[in-house]
Amino acid sequence: MSNIGYDGHMELHEPDLSDVPVTAVLAALADDVRLRIVRALAEDGERVCGTFELGVTKATRSHHFKVLREAGLTRTRVAGTSRHIRLRRDELDRRYPGLLDAVLTDRADA
């Protein structure tokens, strides 16, 4: 994949929001597990990957984090062996005003 940086670290693919089609953002949000992640991030600010209770294996969790990251929804900070994830709130609100609010302040999924 040649995503290897000058120091041998795997570069995290975090696209510009202008490079992400809306449909990709919407698709990323259109999954229950990922929506729960996004909501937790909106509440708690930054969180470590492992601190989510999602009812799926860590392989699946990792997959969802990747989808969110590549859809431009999250940013990842590497610290030791763990990864800290946070919402790209400001950027998202600027590019899609109202989107996150609408999705996050949903009063009932049923």
Next chain:
Amino acid sequence: MSNIGYDGHMELHEPDLSDVPVTAVLAALADDVRLRIVRALAEDGERVCGTFELGVTKATRSHHFKVLREAGLTRTRVAGTSRHIRLRRDELDRRYPGLLDAVLTDRADA
């Protein structure tokens, strides 16, 4: 499917928005063809099914209209042999304030 009404007409399945999970709404919007339909409806108000230029066969078009309808995004009025579709704007804005605006006023998909 026993969606047959008292007069033999096929009842159109148009759910209450409270019965539709957000993820279903987002999934319905997370498709290029459907997004184009929704945008056209937002601009033109009500339109007849056949008047969309989408680059897919009518079977596929029909499929997408069904997805939109069952996700609570559109309402369908039957008139003779054609169907008139319109966005459920007000309801959607009430339940997901900002969602449609955010998706519709996107300045560039790229």
Next chain:
DNA sequence: ACCGATGTTCGACATTCGTCGAACAAGCTC
């Protein structure tokens, strides 16, 4: 009553997606 126009439904098909276990990589601690 026929015919044409408008949509829907029915398989069929290829692609994508969510999920898993297992193997791997990298960092921390003793």
Next chain:
DNA sequence: GAGCTTGTTCGACGAATGTCGAACATCGGT
């Protein structure tokens, strides 16, 4: 360095999804 922890990657699998052509259903008009 050995071992534990955290997280990613790699197939594999089944389920869901977008697409199509063909058949069907309805309605309007001639």
